[in-house]
Amino acid sequence: MDSFPGHLQGMKLIRDPPDLDTWRMILFHVDEMITLSEEQFQIYFPHIDNVYSHRSTQRYKRKPFASHYWDCRLKGRASGTPKSDDPNKKKRKRVARERDLCDVKIKITEYFPTAGALEDVAISEDMLPDMHSITMSDQKSYHTKATGQAAVTAVQHAAESRLKLYGSCFCPFVQRVWIALEMKKIPYQYIEVDPYQKPQSLLDVNPRGLVPALRHDDWGCYESTVLMEYLEDLKLGRALLPEDAKMRAHCRLWADHINRNIVPNFYRVLQEQDPEKQVENAKELQTAFDKLLAAAHPDGPFFMGSQMSFVDVQAAPWVIRLRRVLTPYRGWPDAEPGTRWASWVDAIDANEHVRATTSSDELYLDSYARYAENRPNTSQVANAINSGRGLP
Incomplete structure (x- = not known):
């Protein structure tokens, strides 16, 4: 069959695409949100359609995306569906996951960037534009507790408090809010959330069950940038934005640049499986950083x-994940000593509040381990970045 009916209509079946086994593994064992380019989705998702059963599609008015909901076919028939007693009915071959029960559900969000203005969102708090993003409610193994200095900080803030931060140890968006709380020295309670066993207290704050989420007395909110601005508006502790209105706008403009350019490019570098494209993506990421520092x-x-x-x-x-994630998995080079880039990266890495919310290197290596395949040539990445910055 060269095309698909129904919800996969318009997709072409590409026979024996490159790296199919790797992509089948990635898409079969989704353990946190992953983002695919349109090309990757078109090529590889049809090849794992035998393990997911499409349930519904939700289209959003005045928003340029649609959400598709799927169940694992191993879960069994939908409620009320009679079992067929037709002896001639061809049975679908199913591949079992390594678990006793399979309650896997996935949500695929499809963007149509030309359909209208996209709301200001960030990758793990929502989805990236021009991509298909896949989230799954189950995984085989993952970290549920912070390690290293972050674990010490979590214990120090385990006591009941009016201000509660719901977070997960591997989530960079959580770390944003956590750093801000540490810098401001506002009393808070840190609540570590298993992202696949979401407590009702989190769902009461954010019905989508995503972190970070903040509860302050009987009020709750989410989205990391919104939460950081809320903490600013409390006028407690150290201010992170300047008093001057023009400079505040300047900071907000470049914070938006981070959300729109640096964060998405970071994940494009990490998730791309083609080594040549990884090199190009790395160059684009460094360019986004350079614009910020300019x-x-x-x-x-x-x-x-x-x-x-x-x-x-x-x-x-994301700066601290350059050395801890992109260097081992994508050959990201160390900053050239004496450059403005190096002074900024080193200052962030050495900051006491950043360190207080950072887990051990092993936690980050494990959390991103599935991207370890198809690594680029390290010297090619370094040369591409340095040539784009005018360095030898």
Whole structure:
């Protein structure tokens, strides 16, 4: 069959595409949100259709995306569906996952960027534009507790408090809000959430069950940038935005640049399986960082000068994951000593509040391990980045 009916109509079956076994493994064992380009989705998703059963499609008015909901076929027939007693009915061959029961559900969000303005969203808090994003409610293994210094900080903030932060140890969006709380020294309670066993207390704050989420007395909210601005508006502790209205707007503009360019490009580098495209994506990521630093204080080391502030906190979780994730898995090079780039990266990595919310390197390596296949040539990545920045 060269095409598909119904919900897969319009997709072409590409026989024996490259790296099919790798992609089958990735799409069969989804353990957190992954993002596929349109090309990747078209090529590989039809090849794992034998293990997912399409249930419904929801289209959103005035929003340029649609959500498709699927169940694992191993879960069995839908409620009320009679079992066929037709002896001639061909039975579908099913491949079992390594678990006693299979309650896997996935949600695929499809974007149509030309259909209208996309709301300001971030990758793990919602989805990336121009992509298919897949989330699954089950996985085989994952970290549910912070490690290293982050574990110490979590214990220090385990007591009941009016202000509660719901987070997961591997989530960079959670770390943004966590860093801000530590910098402001506002009393808070840190509640570690298993993203696949979501407590009702989290769902009461965010019905989508995504972290970070914040409850302050009887009020709750979510989305990391919104939460950081809420903490600013409380006027408690150290301010992360300047008093001057024009400079505040300047910071918000470049925080938006981080959400729109740095965060998506980070995941494009990580999730791309083609080594040549990984090199190009790495170059685009460095270009996005360079644009940010071109608007920063010339001496720094932080964006606004000598003190870490709002923009730095927005970028910090991805900056620390350069060395801990992109270097081992994608050959990301160390910053050239003596450059403005190096002073900023080193200052963020050394900041006490960033360190207080950072787990051990092993946790990040494990969390992103499925991207370890098809690594690029390290020197090619370094050369591509440095040539784009005018470095030898």
